[in-house]
Amino acid sequence: MRDAGYIAAGYLVTAAAVATYAWSIRTRMRRVTRLLPENTPRSATVPSLGATEDREG
Amino acid sequence: MTRSLRWAIRVTGVIALVGIAALAWMALIVAPPDAVQGDAQRLMYVHVPAAWLAYLAYFVTAASSVLYLIPRTRSLRWDALAGASAEIGVVFTALTIVAGSLWARPVWGIWWTWDARLVTTAVLFFLYLGYLALRRVPGAAHARARRSAIVAIVAFADVPIVHLSVIWWRTLHQQPTVLNPELDPQIHGVMLTTLMVGVAVYTVVYVHLLLRRYALARAESRREELLLAWAVSGDDPEVGRMVVVR
Numbered sequence: 001m002r003d004a005g006y007i008a009a010g011y012l013v014t015a016a017a018v019a020t021y022a023w024s025i026r027t028r029m030r031r032v033t034r035l036l037p038e039n040t041p042r043s044a045t046v047p048s049l050g051a052t053e054d055r056e057g
Numbered sequence: 058m059t060r061s062l063r064w065a066i067r068v069t070g071v072i073a074l075v076g077i078a079a080l081a082w083m084a085l086i087v088a089p090p091d092a093v094q095g096d097a098q099r100l101m102y103v104h105v106p107a108a109w110l111a112y113l114a115y116f117v118t119a120a121s122s123v124l125y126l127i128p129r130t131r132s133l134r135w136d137a138l139a140g141a142s143a144e145i146g147v148v149f150t151a152l153t154i155v156a157g158s159l160w161a162r163p164v165w166g167i168w169w170t171w172d173a174r175l176v177t178t179a180v181l182f183f184l185y186l187g188y189l190a191l192r193r194v195p196g197a198a199h200a201r202a203r204r205s206a207i208v209a210i211v212a213f214a215d216v217p218i219v220h221l222s223v224i225w226w227r228t229l230h231q232q233p234t235v236l237n238p239e240l241d242p243q244i245h246g247v248m249l250t251t252l253m254v255g256v257a258v259y260t261v262v263y264v265h266l267l268l269r270r271y272a273l274a275r276a277e278s279r280r281e282e283l284l285l286a287w288a289v290s291g292d293d294p295e296v297g298r299m300v301v302v303r
Contacts, residue, residue, distance in 0.1 A: 003097040003163040010100045010159040011081065014107070014152055018262065021148050025269045032276045036283070 058272050066272070069265035076258035083251045091248075100160035102251055105234070106259035107153040108178075112216055113263060114146030115185065119213035122206035136202035137278060139209055140192050141270035143185050145263060150182040165229060173222040174230035181219055184212040198278070 084102035091098035121139035124130045157175070158168050169175065188208050192201065223232050234243050234252070244252065 003095065006097060006159045006163050007085075007099050010103055010156045011085070013155055013159075014103045015077075017148065017152055018266075021145075022266060022269070025266070025273055029269070029273045029276060032273065032280050035280050036276065 062272060066268045069261055073262045073265050076261055080255050080258045083254055088247050088251045094164050097160060097163040100156055102255045104153060104156040104160055106255040107149045107156060109256050110259045110263050111146045111149040111153055114142045115213055115216055117142040118209045122209040125202055125206045133198055133202060137274035138271055141267055141274050143188055144270060145266050147185045154178060170229055172229045173226040174228050177219040177222045181215045184215055188212055
């Protein structure tokens with residue numbers, strides 16, 4: 001197959017980029033969920049500021 | 058993350074993997090080489106779907122931004138969706154440029170040229186990279202969402218310019234193969250089928266990545282709210298110090 005190197009590079013770079021991006025989402029998710037209250041050994045209750053997330057600040 | 062979201066992520070992930078395997082088989086083995094370009098033309102099956110996915114991602118970003126700006130539908134969920142979709146769009150715009158460059162080298166003899174299609178695509182990449190940078194500027198959630206939404210809508214104007222650049226200007230890049238003004242596909246048979254399979258598979262990949270990235274955005278938003286609440290309450294000074302570091 002002519003130009004095999006360019007074709008292989010195109011397909012491999014695409015696959016590697018998508019896989020790396022998907023893995024980065026997974027890693028970031030693990031880091032964030034570790035800090036959520038249901039996953040932290042915190043005894044104090046989380047105080048509410050009285051604002052819902054959808055109200056403009 | 059809700060159970061239905063987890064289920065949707067798993068299902069789209071499995072479909073995407075099966076689809077990618079089928080696309081690779083069709084693109085590399087089943088589809089015939091081009092009469093003029095030979096086997097190098099097989100890069101079309103990763104380059105064109107990547108561009109399609111980028112257009113789709115930016116459309117979702119723009120539409121979510123509009124929905125955020127409309128008072129009746131205003132919600133930070135739309136802002137989270139806009140940001141998630143834009144990040145995916147930037148990744149696939151970069152892939153469009155890289156795959157296109159690898160295709161251009163054996164066919165045109167060059168890695169890059171200041172052609173209208175290539176330049177407008179590069180502009181699109183930097184516009185949304187700037188959008189992602191803007192989203193990281195510290196500030197109140199709704200203020201950040203509002204300025205991001207306006208930028209996303211303005212930046213989307215480059216998408217039709219990219220697509221129509223090969224019609225408006227004299228370019229080295231070929232005319233649209235499928236979505237041309239006459240809506241008359243210029244390729245047929247197995248090549249057209251393989252290209253359509255590529256577009257379908259990349260769409261499923263997009264949905265899968267979007268669901269995961271959106272779930273991450275919602276989790277990050279919740280963490281930010283909780284850290285701020287703890288800091289304000291003075292419950293834990295260590296947590297309060299963490300708030301200023303994003």
